[in-house]
Amino acid sequence: QKEVEQNSGPLSVPEGAIASLNCTYSDRVSQSFFWYRQYSGKSPELIMSIYSNGDKEDGRFTAQLNKASQYVSLLIRDSQPSDSATYLCAVIYGGGADGLTFGKGTHLIIQP
Amino acid sequence: EAGVTQFPSHSVIEKGQTVTLRCDPISGHDNLYWYRRVMGKEIKFLLHFVKESKQDESGMPNNRFLAERTGGTYSTLKVQPAELEDSGVYFCASSQDGGQPQHFGDGTRLSIL
Numbered sequence: 001q002k003e004v005e006q007n008s009g010p011l012s013v014p015e016g017a018i019a020s021l022n023c024t025y026s027d028r029v030s031q032s033f034f035w036y037r038q039y040s041g042k043s044p045e046l047i048m049s050i051y052s053n054g055d056k057e058d059g060r061f062t063a064q065l066n067k068a069s070q071y072v073s074l075l076i077r078d079s080q081p082s083d084s085a086t087y088l089c090a091v092i093y094g095g096g097a098d099g100l101t102f103g104k105g106t107h108l109i110i111q112p
Numbered sequence: 113e114a115g116v117t118q119f120p121s122h123s124v125i126e127k128g129q130t131v132t133l134r135c136d137p138i139s140g141h142d143n144l145y146w147y148r149r150v151m152g153k154e155i156k157f158l159l160h161f162v163k164e165s166k167q168d169e170s171g172m173p174n175n176r177f178l179a180e181r182t183g184g185t186y187s188t189l190k191v192q193p194a195e196l197e198d199s200g201v202y203f204c205a206s207s208q209d210g211g212q213p214q215h216f217g218d219g220t221r222l223s224i225l
Contacts, residue, residue, distance in 0.1 A: 031211060032211050034214075042218065043116075043203065043216040044203070044216045045216070046213050094211070097170070098143065098207075098211055099147075099158075099168060099170075102154045102156070103154060
């Protein structure tokens, strides 16, 4: 069974520090990887997408993908209290199946 | 540009009744997905439409769930008859192409009493 694993947290980070969120997945042929942010009672909001090994940066966010280790991470620099939310890792395993497989999410708390 | 919209935002029905959820994708998005999150669990994929065709319905829990997308525009998800375990938040998402980022609606919170 294809799975996506995340530490549920809560992960507590002081304001201004770097928050590091991690995710592992079970299938080596996975093609597409996404990070979503979800505030309580709201819809998942796309933060980053990454498709190839290495780093991808967008503003304060950096996604890192290592397909050999089946590992994807999200770094948030200069963390702000507004970054406090649940971060969902999602994977498309491909092969014609484009539905997202989600992890349970990591609850991030930025302490002012 | 309007995002993905879902209706209703909340629905409370009794066991055995029927409920229909609606999703309007982002204009021009051929790919439409339904997901469900039950309490304490991760978001789970239900099915995927490409235009009006069901591309993948491997996540549909049982035959009490029926999804349609007539004309390839909006989609409906009907639960008939509803059971207690159907309670949860039902999300719809859309994307321009398969494999591309999916954009989510605010969800329908369904409570079965």
